[in-house]
Amino acid sequence: MTDSFALPTRFGSQQLGGCYAPExxxxxxxxxxAAFRTAxxxxxxxxxxxxxxxxxxxxxxxxxxAPRLAAKVGLRALFLKREDLTHxxxxxxxxxxxxxLLARRMGKTEIIAETGAGxxxxxTAAACARLGLxxxxxxxxxxxxxxxPNVARMRLFGAKVEPVAAGQGTLKEAVNEALRAWAGxxxxxxxxxxxxxxxxxxxxxxxxxxxxxxxxxxxxxLEQSGGLPDTVIACAGGGxxxxxLLVPFLGDxxxxxxxxxxxxxxALGEHAARLEGGRVGVLHGCKTLLLQDxxxxxxxxxxxxxGLDYPALxxxxxxxxxxxxxxxxxxxxxxxxxxxxxxxETEGILPALESSHALALLTALAADGAATVLLGLxxxxxxxxxxxxSRLGI
Amino acid sequence: xxxxxxxxxxxxxSLEALPRLLAEAKALxxxxxxxxxxxxxxxxxxxxxxAAAHRAIARGATPVRILEVLAGITDSPDLILFTYLNxxxxxGAERLKTLLAPTPVKALLVVDLPFGEEPAFExxxxxxxxxxxxxxxxxxxxxxxxxxxxxxxDPGPSAPFAQRFAYLVARLGVTGTxxxxxxxxxxxxxxxLGILATRPLAVGFGLSDAASxxxxxxxxxxxxxxxxxxxxxxxxxxxxxCLAPLL
Numbered sequence: 001m002t003d004s005f006a007l008p009t010r011f012g013s014q015q016l017g018g019c020y021a022p023e024x025x026x027x028x029x030x031x032x033x034a035a036f037r038t039a040x041x042x043x044x045x046x047x048x049x050x051x052x053x054x055x056x057x058x059x060x061x062x063x064x065x066a067p068r069l070a071a072k073v074g075l076r077a078l079f080l081k082r083e084d085l086t087h088x089x090x091x092x093x094x095x096x097x098x099x100x101l102l103a104r105r106m107g108k109t110e111i112i113a114e115t116g117a118g119x120x121x122x123x124t125a126a127a128c129a130r131l132g133l134x135x136x137x138x139x140x141x142x143x144x145x146x147x148x149p150n151v152a153r154m155r156l157f158g159a160k161v162e163p164v165a166a167g168q169g170t171l172k173e174a175v176n177e178a179l180r181a182w183a184g185x186x187x188x189x190x191x192x193x194x195x196x197x198x199x200x201x202x203x204x205x206x207x208x209x210x211x212x213x214x215x216x217x218x219x220x221x222l223e224q225s226g227g228l229p230d231t232v233i234a235c236a237g238g239g240x241x242x243x244x245l246l247v248p249f250l251g252d253x254x255x256x257x258x259x260x261x262x263x264x265x266x267a268l269g270e271h272a273a274r275l276e277g278g279r280v281g282v283l284h285g286c287k288t289l290l291l292q293d294x295x296x297x298x299x300x301x302x303x304x305x306x307g308l309d310y311p312a313l314x315x316x317x318x319x320x321x322x323x324x325x326x327x328x329x330x331x332x333x334x335x336x337x338x339x340x341x342x343x344x345e346t347e348g349i350l351p352a353l354e355s356s357h358a359l360a361l362l363t364a365l366a367a368d369g370a371a372t373v374l375l376g377l378x379x380x381x382x383x384x385x386x387x388x389x390s391r392l393g394i
Numbered sequence: 395x396x397x398x399x400x401x402x403x404x405x406x407x408s409l410e411a412l413p414r415l416l417a418e419a420k421a422l423x424x425x426x427x428x429x430x431x432x433x434x435x436x437x438x439x440x441x442x443x444x445a446a447a448h449r450a451i452a453r454g455a456t457p458v459r460i461l462e463v464l465a466g467i468t469d470s471p472d473l474i475l476f477t478y479l480n481x482x483x484x485x486g487a488e489r490l491k492t493l494l495a496p497t498p499v500k501a502l503l504v505v506d507l508p509f510g511e512e513p514a515f516e517x518x519x520x521x522x523x524x525x526x527x528x529x530x531x532x533x534x535x536x537x538x539x540x541x542x543x544x545x546x547x548d549p550g551p552s553a554p555f556a557q558r559f560a561y562l563v564a565r566l567g568v569t570g571t572x573x574x575x576x577x578x579x580x581x582x583x584x585x586x587l588g589i590l591a592t593r594p595l596a597v598g599f600g601l602s603d604a605a606s607x608x609x610x611x612x613x614x615x616x617x618x619x620x621x622x623x624x625x626x627x628x629x630x631x632x633x634x635x636c637l638a639p640l641l
Contacts, residue, residue, distance in 0.1 A: 003535070003537055003538055003541065018511050019508065019511060020479055020506045020507060020508070020511055021506060021508065022437065022438040022505050022506055022529075022531075023508065023529040023530065023531040023533075023534060023542070023563065024438075024531035024532070024533055024563060024566060024567075025533070026508055026531075026533070026534070026538070027531075027533040027534060027535055027538065028533060166444065166448075167434075172435065176435055176436075176437050179437045180437060180438070180439075180440070180567070180568045183438065183566060183567055183568055184566050184567035184568065185566070186533060186566065187533070187566065279484075281480045281483060281484060282478075282479045282480045282483060282506065283435060283480065284435070284437070285506065290480075292480070292484070294484070295456040295457055295458070295481060295484065296433075296457065296480040296481035296482070296483065296484035296485070297433065297434035297435075297451065297480075297481070298434045298435050298480075
């Protein structure tokens, strides 16, 4: 039992982050931080994690040069960090597996998770099956409909998928319900949050487990091209993928870009672009950039991509953006679809709708003077086939 | 000892009905009442209070509108504003103090604000006469419980119940009824802290029937009744009809 946090809980000049949790969850969060700190320096935990990431997840993932797409958008060179090639098909497994190992180390027998696109839910369900933990995933009913293949995958892995019908039936409501469920079962359950948000220590812990993406990518791009790119770019929902790729490049003299969901318009409710449309507020346990109305109620959001359809930017990524260390841009639904199509046609890779938001920015980056770009391809697009079919008319 | 601390949601069944509900509560002899400020994402509430909050928001019960309705009301028990942090942060401490001044609000219970997260905001409001209610949960260790009570201290016997009491959450989970609440751990926690010797205590979460209310009173604490009452009020029953049998 520990009675105060040891790691920094705040980020940046505006002191974003924090731990705005109901009292019931405070001790579980304090205990989680202590367990995480101990595990992260324990050789046995690190060795097991490394082995699982290699033999179960398939790390390191490749860094694939994409010369035809580079030529098409006007870049000299483009490298894709292939998180789509991990087991379960997205970067989410890096964190889900690490937290599942941590939960087992803490003696927890049940896992709770939320999911938007379903990638975190699938990753958590797979990790739980592998480690013999019972798993319940909360998912909004809208997302269950648009990401149906992932619902089936979770169930095949033995997870219980709990539909959340409240509100818009998307990620925000799924997080609400997962937090409520955890408050009821925190004596035996661990909550595997999938994004770099929520109360401390989740943002720090999730980012730590995801920086393997950027660490590998940095070494790979140096090896393949003899230098660093001038731009590193990733999509950002909560920020686990964005931070995972960008944080290891924070000390480098290059441009770091995170891409939010521009949805289908610029009015509140038509997008999930938090930097431009949000104000600092508190949601789901952390203070960060939040899409909200004038009463402090969370605003509705819209995006073709379930994984980016969330009203808050993770606090660390929001802090990096506000302090000028990461540039945040937006891509609309239509631009993301066009980006996906271009990657399919030039390189034979089907990206997730989330990753397609980063792809959508390539032409603009080239026009801004970028020549060499490293792009985080966070996930594969099989789960989005029905959306691609209906929206692209194929 | 205060026999009952009821919770009602501002704006449910309607904002217009609020002054009458408060007057009824006063006529019943209630010393204090928790008034919920509806929030879009009530992460610590069960289905009944979630639904009440969403109904209230849909009817236009915004935080500022609610405080405006409360302005000038004197025929009311002391109010403890039960809310989530973000709406208050967006109003800001200065404006909030101005809005609260003409109301019967005497304290704030902010579900997602542990001590130490917004020290300036909390200090400012306490100095203006709006202390935060200390919450203790089943997961709160004895050491942390002592810390919570010290950080949110009892202003002393001359202050009203609303500003003095600590809130003991009786079970894990969210607000609402449905499962019986074992009060033995509550009793144990109370004796460990020796709290009643110094400070009034309210016990809530999962209480709805007369027997569990009586059990809490027998321990010397004030039972909180929330979801069960909100459900009855939404169904059209009067506050007096709901509460008189429980007093």
